[in-house]
Amino acid sequence: MSVLIVGTTALDSINTPKAKNPRLLGGSASHAALAASFFAPTKLVGVVGGDFPAKYLKLYASRGIDLTGLERVKDGQTFHWHGEYEVNMNNRRTLNTVLGVIENWSPKLPGEYERTPYVLLANIAPAIQLTVLEQMSKPKFVIADTMDLWLNVALADLLKLLKKVDCLVLNDSEARQLTEDDNVVSALAKIHKLGPRYVIIKKGEHGSLLSGPGGLFVAPAYPLKKVVDPTGAGDSFVGGLLGYVAAQRSGSVEKHLRRAMIHGAVVASFCCEGFGLSATLKATKATINARVRELEKLARF
Amino acid sequence: MSVLIVGTTALDSINTPKAKNPRLLGGSASHAALAASFFAPTKLVGVVGGDFPAKYLKLYASRGIDLTGLERVKDGQTFHWHGEYEVNMNNRRTLNTVLGVIENWSPKLPGEYERTPYVLLANIAPAIQLTVLEQMSKPKFVIADTMDLWLNVALADLLKLLKKVDCLVLNDSEARQLTEDDNVVSALAKIHKLGPRYVIIKKGEHGSLLSGPGGLFVAPAYPLKKVVDPTGAGDSFVGGLLGYVAAQRSGSVEKHLRRAMIHGAVVASFCCEGFGLSATLKATKATINARVRELEKLARF
Numbered sequence A, B: 001m002s003v004l005i006v007g008t009t010a011l012d013s014i015n016t017p018k019a020k021n022p023r024l025l026g027g028s029a030s031h032a033a034l035a036a037s038f039f040a041p042t043k044l045v046g047v048v049g050g051d052f053p054a055k056y057l058k059l060y061a062s063r064g065i066d067l068t069g070l071e072r073v074k075d076g077q078t079f080h081w082h083g084e085y086e087v088n089m090n091n092r093r094t095l096n097t098v099l100g101v102i103e104n105w106s107p108k109l110p111g112e113y114e115r116t117p118y119v120l121l122a123n124i125a126p127a128i129q130l131t132v133l134e135q136m137s138k139p140k141f142v143i144a145d146t147m148d149l150w151l152n153v154a155l156a157d158l159l160k161l162l163k164k165v166d167c168l169v170l171n172d173s174e175a176r177q178l179t180e181d182d183n184v185v186s187a188l189a190k191i192h193k194l195g196p197r198y199v200i201i202k203k204g205e206h207g208s209l210l211s212g213p214g215g216l217f218v219a220p221a222y223p224l225k226k227v228v229d230p231t232g233a234g235d236s237f238v239g240g241l242l243g244y245v246a247a248q249r250s251g252s253v254e255k256h257l258r259r260a261m262i263h264g265a266v267v268a269s270f271c272c273e274g275f276g277l278s279a280t281l282k283a284t285k286a287t288i289n290a291r292v293r294e295l296e297k298l299a300r301f
Helices: A030-037 A053-060 A126-134 A146-152 A153-160 A172-179 A183-193 A233-246 A253-271 A278-282 A283-299 B028-036 B054-062 B128-136 B148-153 B155-163 B172-179 B184-194 B233-247 B253-271 B278-282 B285-298
Strands: A003-006 A010-015 A020-026 A042-049 A069-074 A080-085 A092-099 A118-121 A141-145 A167-171 A200-201 A210-214 A215-219 B003-006 B010-014 B018-025 B041-048 B070-072 B079-085 B092-098 B118-121 B141-145 B168-170 B198-202 B210-211 B215-219
Touching: A003 A030, A003 A126, A003 A233, A003 B092, A003 B168, A030 A053, A030 A233, A030 A278, A030 B233, A080 A167, A118 A126, A118 A233, A126 A141, A126 A153, A146 A153, A146 A172, A146 A183, A153 B148, A167 A172, A167 A233, A172 A200, A183 A200, A183 A210, A183 A278, A210 A253, A215 A253, A215 B285, A233 B184, A253 B148, A283 B215, B003 B028, B003 B128, B003 B233, B010 B041, B010 B141, B018 B028, B018 B041, B028 B054, B028 B233, B028 B253, B028 B278, B118 B128, B128 B155, B141 B233, B148 B155, B148 B172, B168 B172, B168 B233, B172 B184, B172 B198, B184 B198, B184 B210, B198 B233, B210 B253, B215 B253, B233 B253, B253 B278, B253 B285
Parallel strands: A003 A042, A003 A118, A010 A080, A042 A069, A118 A141, A141 A167, A167 A200, B003 B041, B003 B118, B010 B079, B041 B070, B118 B141, B141 B168, B168 B198
Antiparallel strands: A010 A020, A080 A092, A200 A210, A210 A215, B010 B018, B079 B092, B198 B210, B210 B215
């Protein structure tokens, strides 16, 4: 079955101590949609400006991503994030952000999109995530991703959203901030009380945690000897995760979530090995499955 | 088979935002020996002063820990660490350290100790770890633990030690410091080049990594909803780990190391649930095995 993904479609300029990479294809929806497209038919809901390179549209299309929901504003500017990483590639800071066409965007779904069973509200303002969700007709499973920015500037919208989604994905420091609880494990129970039946906490190189009706799952990350650029790794994780779930022909979502997280972690590991989407684009079903088998061996006891 | 443990036998005064806990039984050898004693006969090599409370000697003895190698210096002062934790219990700082009888200690092993097959050089000055190792007669498996202090003030001794041990245990920031490599996975290869066939990296709440001839193992930590005092958790981990290995009747060390790390992680989880040794003392073989089974379920995919 298919996946609908809404989020940012952006141009990312990423500086590292070793290189400058201007105007890469980026954004939460780009990373997540590419990741999901390994597993399931994927529909992208986003907005770009007239400056959005045609080659990036071709890139989406080459992955079979449905672009009917990608709005193009000819006289507008594409969302642009400019950031830099420190030597260790863990700490990043934003140098500049141009919201552009995202600023006043209110997505309208093409008619045939509303019955998509799997929905990923990738990282974007919670108000936009809500607008999309309100247009959906009884989706089977809805995941929302978020970031610290929305906890700071749009908490009320986020709390409203949490009552309407099946699963929230956030990182460990965001979980601490949202619950004012320094212990991530006890924070999980507090997040469930805000709405979502499932909560997934991303911990980067330390893996991830799933909490749901079936209890806790502690998932490893794929161990990488070299991280080139972690931008989009979290989006790739959740996109790969939901794509994997959507691709299963039988059984409950619950039954597949653990292996879905492992597949998400593997797609995220590829994402980290190159700038922008470059390394993810080189991955294949075969190389993904090989890393999943490796993780099975690495985690067995 | 039995385990010999050398390290610090200390009095720990631990402040937290909520409580002061003066003169608890602490030290790397105390935590490690208690952890190992759940699984295997344990010999303790350490030194204490005349101020060392008799009740703590009784406590060791109640666990069947062999104290023939515990030196008592009547007119000396026991090693005393005074530290405090911040609210989140992850950051700690040392308020005061009195080395006391450890300062000029040169351990001499009782004759019957030299043939102990499993040796844990728990955290103490590398020169002392070397002195003990030189008195051993063909041990089957030797693990050395260390800390950032020794990387800073006794690196030459530590590097000498690394050529003589089977396994080094250290935390992720120490691994980065030792190798000047920010990536923990690639740091592992560099540490192997310094000597040890096995390297274990402790990551606290994020679990641990084992690297050895059989490849990499990514071990989960036991997820705790509340951490009271993490002091000694690393020592408990490695003590439990080696005690578990020593208790196996057949098969290679390699074969048992993964499950040994899981058992070590579980003993460490108990350690974190109380001040000093209090919570570890309440654990039993049954409660340890129950958490091991829980971890099996939590990590399965």
